[in-house]
Amino acid sequence: MMIDPGAESAPPSAGSAEKALSFFYRGWREVRDSAGADLRLMRSRANSLKTLADREFENLFGFPSSVHAFSSPSEFEIVKRIQPKLSELRKTYSAPDFSRKVLEKWAPKATIGIDLSAIRSAVVSEIDEVGVVLDPSKDGARGRRRVLWNGAEEEEKGKEWEPIRILKKGIKEFERKSQSTSNELVEKMKLSLGSFVREPQEPKEIPPLHLPELLAHLVKQSVPLLDHLGIQRDTCDKIIESLCHRHKDKLIPRSHSVKELSLNGNECTHDLDLRIASVLESTGHHYDGGFWTDPVKHEKADKKHHVAIVTTASLPWMTGTAVNPLLRAAYMAKSAKQDVTLVVPWLCKSDQVLVYPDSLSFSSPEEQEAYIRNWLENRVGFKADFKISFYPGKFSKERRSIIPAGDTTQFIPSKEVDIAILEEPEHLNWYHHGKRWTDKFNYVVGVVHTNYLEYIKREKNGAIQAFFVKHINNWVTRAYCHKVLRLSAATQDLPRSTICNVHGVNPKFLMVGEKIAAEREQGNQAFSKGAYFLGKMVWAKGYKELIDLLAKHKNDLEGFKLDVYGNGEDSLAVQSTARKLDLSLNFFNGRDHADDALHGYKVFINPSVSDVLCTATAEALAMGKFVICADHPSNEFFRAFPNCLTYKTSEDFVARLKEAMDNEPLPLTCEQRYNLSWEAATQRFMEYSELDKVLSNQETESTQANNKRKIKKSISMPTLSDTVDGGLAFAHYCLTGNEILRLSTGAIPGTRDYSKQHSLDLNLLPPQVQNPVYGW
Known part of the structure; x- marks a missing residue:
């Protein structure tokens, strides 16, 4: 290349x-x-x-x-x-x-x-x-x-x-800013945290309780016990006030001035409570419940309240404790603000024959419930939406009343455990052996129907029996009720009780009164008959007083005739006595007061002084009749009506009777008709029992009064009253569990638990399964 x-x-x-x-x-x-x-x-x-x-x-x-x-x-x-x-x-x-x-x-x-x-x-x-x-x-x-x-x-x-x-420049600048602002940032963050983190307050120096304060608090909590012993409440208040005045300055909390609070009357006792509460709060003491009380609060399954009305009688027994609770349940359910359950006793056929009129009997609870609802719908004119439940009961011939068998509280479903209304609370709890009502229910109201003391005093050794029954009634109502309503002052003064007529009149009687008033306006004769008396034929229902008055003034009432309607255990004795005294009394079988045969009478006579509030008297006034009754606390509610003529002596009775026979009754005004109605009675019941505030989730008056203070009463402060109530309930449970003690006080044998027949009728577990007995 x-x-x-x-x-x-x-x-x-x-x-x-x-x-x-x-x-x-x-x-x-x-x-x-x-x-x-x-x-x-x-x-x-x-x-x-x-x-x-x-x-x-x-x-x-x-x-x-x-x-x-x-x-x-x-x-x-x-x-x-x-x-x-x-x-x-x-x-x-x-x-x-x-x-x-x-x-x-x-x-x-x-x-x-x-x-x-x-x-x-x-x-x-x-x-x-x-x-x-x-x-x-x-x-x-x-x-x-x-x-x-x-x-x-x-x-x-x-x-x-x-x-x-x-x-690089940004990093250097960031490092410089971080170093220069780190301390300032920490300080400002401390200030911002301090704006929402509350600094612990210095504990207030609260002096300990002194002996006079402790004594005053002990006297205040012992007022119910001292009241039982006969010491007046005014005396207790004076003792408390005298003890409180010794430490007046210490009773007043630091958050109140001396001018703001006074130590007169209730203020003194309230400031004492505040003083006790402040001392307990300073110690950090917390108290969940009483010694005998159950601190568990029952919650409602839904937003609607449930009211269980428990009574001691049921239709077809035409007695006040059968009719009035039934009408109360109907009108409370009518408002639709709460669910209502009426709890009535179920009697075996052997007891039904003794109690129910005209030989009526029922083979099942469903059959009796149908009878009750038909009767109610015919009386009130509307279909009431409430539930009817039954509990086992036995009839006592000696007491002429039904006694619960077993624990009545277990027949109320747990989902309906909220508010209980006990019609005749003393009667329901005489031999009650079971769960405490105030522990199971959030609020318990008792309604007293019967003046048992008046009945017992008529029996042999009545004074001694009445003494024991009086204290037993105080015992059980205090242990099992939060509030007690007395229909009139004729009953004994029970703990936590208020007097108010919470019963009304069947609207059918008001319709009769309106019809009679319309006939009178047209010039027609509304009343074609004279006087009559209606009531269960037992001596305690006023028959003794009636026969005594007519016998004493037989000559003054010459030509006067009286028709008497009633059935009862003393029918033969009453009629025999009237024949012996040659009284002008015509006896007829008992019938419903709304019967057409009774509309033509002008005068209703009721001399009874054993009634708490006579339903027949209210019904007669609603029909526009004259009513002649005794000047007695049981008739206090009826005095406001012009057609109610009261008497104090037998001579007054004769004068009132002649006045009524010679004159015509005045027609009722709209206001008077409303006061007799069940709408007004239900409103009074809700108000006086404070149930309206409970149903609306508001606080009671006593709680609202306490909340007016800046220092509220501490819930950790146990009261002697609560402890005593719990102790009474526990003692009652122990005593009623002993069969010998039950029989010695007049209980029906075998009523501590329900019987085998009750378990068959009500589809319950057999008694030996429900309450087994262990041992050989």
Whole structure:
């Protein structure tokens, strides 16, 4: 192969120049890639530095308002972006190979060495063709370059390094701000935390209780017991006031001024309670319940309240405790503000024959319930939506009443355990052996129907029996009721009792009265008959008083005849006595007071002084008749009606009777008709029992009075009254569980638990399964 000797001195060709240029660009790209790697490394270091800085404020992320107050918006946005990744960063930092990866990443990379001397000589020789000049005075790629391409000149400034410079400057500025504001930020965060974190208050220095204060509190809590012993409440109040005046300044809490509170009357006892409460509060004592009480509060299954009305009798026995609770349940259910359940006794057929009139009997509770609902719908004129439930009961011939058998509370479903209304609470609880009513129910109201003391006094050794029955009635009503309503003052004064007539008149009697008034306005004769008496034929129902009055003034009432309607155990004795005295009495079988045969009578005579509130008297007034009754506390409600004529002596009785026979009764006004209605009676019941406030989830009057104080009575303060009530209930439970004690006090044998026949009729568990007896 021949080689040209002048080849080395010849100018390089265009192909070799292109190769040199491409090699230069490849080297330049490698430098650029290395610079990009350095840039990413610097960014990683910047992120790491920011993460370390943000860790110092990690606890402040819950208070963005404070961070925002001391940081610029851009810094706050950076914190917000970093915050969700803290947990992920922690996991990454805790990895075991994290350090190895960091060292590998931060290790200095080998630079690519490129010998550009050959390229330079080639490029310089070809400068005219390519037109590229490098300024070797500058430091490599970091310096300025002049680029000439086809006569065009452009100057660039190494833009790939500008972000790094800005980032470094930003990091330094952030570090400076962090160091300068860290202390100020901490102080201001303390102030912001102090705005919603309450500083602990200094404990108030409350002096301990003194002996006079303890004695006054003991006397106050013992008022019910002292009342039983015959010590008047006024005397107890004076003792408390005298003891409180010795420490008047200490009784008044610090939050009240002396002018704001007075120590007269009830204020003295209330300030004593506040004093006791403040001392207990200062000790930190907390009390969950009484010694005998159950602190568990029953919650309603739904928002609607449930009312269980428990009574001692049921239709077709036409007695007050059968009719009035039934009508109360109907009118309470009519309002639809609460669910109502009427709980009545179920008698076996052997007892039904003795109690129900006209030989009526029922083979199942469903059959008796249908009878009750039909009777009610015919009387009130609307279909009442309430539930009827039965509990086992037995009839006592000696007491002429039904006694519950077993624990009556267990026949009320747990979902309906809310409010209980006990019709005749003393009667229901004489031999009650089971759950305490006030423990199972949130609120218990008792309604006293019968004056048992008056009946018992007529029996042999009546005074002694009445003494024991009086205290037993106090015992059981206090242990099992929160509130007691007495229909009139004829009953004994029971604990927590209020006098109010909460019974109304069947609307059918009011309709009869309106009809008679319309006939009288038309000039027709409304009353074609004279006087009558209606009631169960037993001596205690007023028959003895009636016969005595007529026998004493037989000559003054010559020609006067009286029709008597009634059935009862003493029918033969009453009729025999009237015949012996040759009294003008015509006896008829008992019938409903709304019977058409009774509408024509003008005068109703009721000389009874054993009734608490005679329903027949209210019915006669509703029908527009004259009523002649004794001046007795049981008739106090009826005195407001002009047709009610009362007498105090037998001579007054004769005068009132002649007045009624010679005149016409006045028609009732709208207000008088309303006062006799069950709507008004239900309203009075809700008000006086405070049940309206319970149903509307409001507090009672006593609670509202206590809440007027800035220092409320502490719930941790156990009262002697609650402890005594619980002790009485526990003692009653123990005594009624002994069969010998039950029989000795007149209980029906086998009434502690229901019988086998009751379990068959009511589909209950057998008695031996419900109450098993363990042993041989």
